[in-house]
Structures are given as structure tokens and as C-alpha cells.
Amino acid sequence: MSALSAIDLRQSRRAEFRSLVSERAIIVLVRAGRKTARRDHRQLELTPARIGILEAGAPYTVQNHPPEEGAYRASALLVAPETIERLQQEVPARGDAFHTTGDDRAVAAFERATAALSDPLLPERLRENAVREVLLWLAEADIRFGPPQADLVTRLRRLLVQAPDQGWTTAAAAGQLALSEATLRRRLAAEGTSFQDLLADIRMSCALGLLQTGDLPVGRIALEVGYSSPSRFALRFRDRFGLSPSQVRRPQNDRNGTELARIGTTPGP
Known part of the structure; x- marks a missing residue:
């Protein structure tokens, strides 16, 4: 996976x-419509030609408004995270992750x-x-990202997102993290989660990114995130997000799909 990438998305x-939750920090420029992202009783709101950030490892409730x-x-x-860490060694720590900017120079640098x-x-x-x-x-x-997280859940998510289609087991993941299977299970339980819950969430989040930033058929996306059965994948997706995979691309009052464009190689929220 490239350390840096860019994506374009359309959602009708x-x-x-x-x-x-994203495993990488995200810098967002809205071009049409509006984005809101809530976390810890605070809200980020982005309107056209404004830039904001979503921090890695933090759970957001995101709405995209056409x-x-x-x-x-x-x-x-x-x-x-490494890119942010290198910059933070040189720039004094200050700022707020919920600020936005429409500065023409910042937008030009983004482009x-x-x-x-x-x-x-x-x-x-x-x-x-x-x-x-x-x-x-x-x-x-x-506007500034906080220190990159390095806790066990974050490390595990970064591992799983590299190959969501792989037949992951707790033992295999524990080995990659230089832990015993029992230790991994115990430490995840202490964080209020489990290996299977994290794996399922990673797969659904990756699927959402593929739906928003590409034009792959839903059946192919199911395979890309580790589901051999498209119907089982669609059921899990609806359980997670409250709508079917096809509805992500479909306008609210239109049966036609939406045009999607993608830059780079890695999807995000």
C-alpha cells in the first residue's frame, strides 16, 4: 500500500x-455539496472549496450531502502516520482538528x-x-492532526486493511504482531472488541470506500473484501450501514447509478 494516495468521489x-475509522489521516476538499463529520460531541462541516481533516484511528459519524x-x-x-510524524518534529504543536480553511493558497497546494x-x-x-x-x-x-496512534487496535487495523480479502485468523494476525493468540484475544477484549468484529468492520469500511470511489460491480467488491457470496456481503453491509451497497451509488429518488471517479489506489471514507 502506498504511504500517500489521492481519491475522488461522487455520491448522489x-x-x-x-x-x-480510517487507518490513515485524511485531508478533504469538498467540491460540491456538503460534508459533516462528528466525533466526541464536536462537528466538522465542509462546504465547497473548503479543506478540513479527519484524523486516523478516530471514529467519525460522516454524512455526505448532495x-x-x-x-x-x-x-x-x-x-x-509517518509523514505526519516527520512534520510534527519540525512544526510546533498547535491547532484544532475541527477547524477548516478556504485559503486560496491552501487550496492551490491541495490541487x-x-x-x-x-x-x-x-x-x-x-x-x-x-x-x-x-x-x-x-x-x-x-488545523493540525493530533499525534498518530500506536495502540494495539490501531496496529491491528493497519495490518488487516492491507489485505481485507485474506482469510485472516486470530492466530495469523497475532503472529504478524509478534503476540500470542491468547494475548491478542485478551487485549482486544480489554478494549471492548474482538478480532472478528474488527475484521468485519475493516471489510465493510473498505467496501464502502470501493463503492464511493470506483465503478467495480458489487459482486467484485464482495470478493475484494473477502466475501465469496455477494448476497451475504450485501446483508452484512446493510447491517453495518443501514442501506444496501447499490444504494450508496443510487440517487435518492432515481434508480440510475451515480458516476464515480477514482484517483490513486486506496479508498477512504
Whole structure:
């Protein structure tokens, strides 16, 4: 998985997605419509031409609101924890993750970073430098990511998201984390979760990203996230998000799907 990537999404149907967690920090620029993201009794609201952030490892309730005519559209930069850590060593810690900015210079830097990340021939150090410029403009606007999390749940999520279609077992994941299976089970239980719950959530979140940022058939998406049965996948998806996979792409009062475009290689909320 690339440390940095960019995505574009379109969504015609208004929907609310609860407890979404990203393994990477996200910088969002809304192009049409409105995005709200709630966490810890606070709300981030983004309108067109404004930039905000979603922190990694934190559960958000996200709503994407299409405009009266057309689809909700946004672009996002997905940033690895290491990139943020390197910047935080140089820039004093200040700012608020719930601030937004519409500064033309920050938006221009965002567009340059999007172009850089969509160029597969550009060296990684130049790709990171383009994202770094965006982070610096955000810091100037008092928008700042908190310290990247390194707890066990975060480490496990980062492992599972790399291959959600793999036939993961608790023992296999524990081995990758240099833990015994019993220790992993015990520590997850202490966090109020289980391996199977985390795996299911990772798979559903990845599926949501694929639906929002690509045009793969639903059956193919089911396979991409580890389900051989599309009907079982659709049932699990509805249980998790309250609507079917096809409804994510379908306008509220229209049976036609929505046009989706994708940049880069990694989906996000």
C-alpha cells in the first residue's frame, strides 16, 4: 500500500455512516455539496472549496450531502502516520482538528498534491513534499492532526486493511504482531472488541470506500473484501450501514447509478 494516495468521489444519495475509522489521516476538499463529520460531541462541516481533516484511528459519524441538483463531490489526500510524524518534529504543536480553511493558497497546494499523487512516475520524495506543503498550509490555518496512534487496535487495523480479502485468523494476525493468540484475544477484549468484529468492520469500511470511489460491480467488491457470496456481503453491509451497497451509488429518488471517479489506489471514507 502506498504511504500517500489521492481519491475522488461522487455520491448522489445522502447517507449517514456511523463509526467510520480510517487507518490513515485524511485531508478533504469538498467540491460540491456538503460534508459533516462528528466525533466526541464536536462537528466538522465542509462546504465547497473548503479543506478540513479527519484524523486516523478516530471514529467519525460522516454524512455526505448532495446539492439540490447533482452529486456530492469531494477529493481527499490519504496520508500515512509517518509523514505526519516527520512534520510534527519540525512544526510546533498547535491547532484544532475541527477547524477548516478556504485559503486560496491552501487550496492551490491541495490541487498540486492531487496532481502529484496521480503521477505514478513521480519519485516518492516529491509526492511526499507536495503533501507536506498542504500540511504546512493547514498548520498556518491552525488545523493540525493530533499525534498518530500506536495502540494495539490501531496496529491491528493497519495490518488487516492491507489485505481485507485474506482469510485472516486470530492466530495469523497475532503472529504478524509478534503476540500470542491468547494475548491478542485478551487485549482486544480489554478494549471492548474482538478480532472478528474488527475484521468485519475493516471489510465493510473498505467496501464502502470501493463503492464511493470506483465503478467495480458489487459482486467484485464482495470478493475484494473477502466475501465469496455477494448476497451475504450485501446483508452484512446493510447491517453495518443501514442501506444496501447499490444504494450508496443510487440517487435518492432515481434508480440510475451515480458516476464515480477514482484517483490513486486506496479508498477512504
